[in-house]
Amino acid sequence: MKTIIAMLIAVVFLAAGPAFSAGETAGGNKEAQQLYVTGLKYFQAGNYEKAGAEWRSASVLDPQNPDVKQGLERLRQLTKTDTPSGAAQGAEQPDKAEAAPSYVVVKGYRGTTLPVGGDQALYLKKGDRVDVLVTFDAKMQDKGKPERKEKITATILQNVVVLNVRRPEKVDDLGAVELLLNPVEAQYAALSIAQGDIHIVLRAVGDVELHPMEMASFRKLIQ
């Protein structure tokens, strides 16, 4: 079980992997490349402000660096605002009317919709970061004993962005949450829908930390 979780967490870490390969840039400026790699780490941890700061510094040193250009463009798409002074760009421009960042599906990612209870959708909004917990019947076997089924809960996805929320009129009715997931995460989300009960838990603003998590089981708790 732990192996599965470790693998899933690795999947989260690899979220931005295919689009960014640190070793392949043609830019000759080593310092800019170092800044790019630092920014990439922030990006993968979801800290777009710091990623943007590193990549903008890299862009000053090496304006033609294709990785930096691509990174900044991706950041622009990810936290695109209606004003030119977007958060991701951090551009020091004269004030314009504030606009809510528009959360959209970015290249390489998927907008994945999960059906959730109205109670789950009640306090969620666009741009929130959440974890996805799934409760399912696992086949367990203790030494010398017959196989049994046990309900367990696992944190299957961590630190994912909410793209859209549909709140039903009543909390007893079904709602929907669209999450920004990479293709592998999208598969696991789909499996979770088919296999178990989904619970979405909300993170604090700015909390992008990933934790290795052991699954929860009543049997383990009660023993």
Add this chain to the structure above:
Amino acid sequence: MKLKLTVLMLSAMLAAPAAGRCAVLPAEEVGCASEDMQVLYYYLAPEPGKDLKERATKCHGSKTTLTMPGWLEAALPAMRERKVWKDPDGEQLSEAQLWQTAFSILYELAATTQKTLPVPEGGAGLPISALETQYNDMRLRFIMSVDRIARAGLESSFDGRGTAMLYTMNSVMERLDGMTSAITKPDRDTFDRNAAGALKLTRDLFSQVFEAPRAAPAGKFKLKYTPEARILPGYRGVSLKVAGSQAMFLESGERADVLVTFDAVMGSGSKEKVTATILQNVSIVKVFRPASPSGSGVVQLLCNPNEAQYAALSFAQANNIIIVRRAPDDTELRPMEIASLRKLFK
């Protein structure tokens, strides 16, 4: 001539929005709040510079020099010496250090707000949404720093000014709640109004040091404004659907235990209904109450990631979830045996 006039009109039109903002949040006030907190912080430093006793200023009306009050100079050695707080890591902090923490966060608040001002006003023109994490972090650290001062019992600090200063800082908390809520929308006007209020209070805090102690309620400081219960970094907001009756008397900010009843498989293979206290001393962040107890309610609980999993498991597995309220200061955790009727009637 005509062209010149058009250019002038255009400049005036372009400047209009910035001028509107500056009327609510003047750049000078932001800069002066930052300067005030810097001075107050350095007054309390172990070795304040000599230039601090007589400091040139442009922030205090006709005064061109700010002179450190005599009473403060006399009180400082004791404030720096007196250890009033022990951190969990064992570090002992002085009375001066506890106040310094709060003042440094207010300085940070002013400096960060400066970045949201237009470039011509000396700001960086950053949209408030770009600073959401920083403002939320400052809010949390500020609440904790004020809580620490109150718990250390520093009401008589600053030669009898402590209580009034604590109440001023309590009002800053309300403004911080307003600022951070406005960022999520984002509502720049509301943000600016609250930021202006917070910085005005910050300046008032500084001016209290130069005045006679203000009248304040005697005894232990109590929050007049309770900061909104929000999700803390490292924790998760877990929404649980509960029976409407369960949600009726719960309030945001309270602490509660979560009890679940489920069918346990006993050693003999038989099933038995048992109730376990699955979570203890968790904070209630939000409550949705239905119109009548027969409807469904929702309670959002502040759980660590592991507790969040057990809460979700309870929701999927349990026949019944009961949320029981705790007294305000009761944070004790106790080992609990599972309740079973079979055990009771043996």
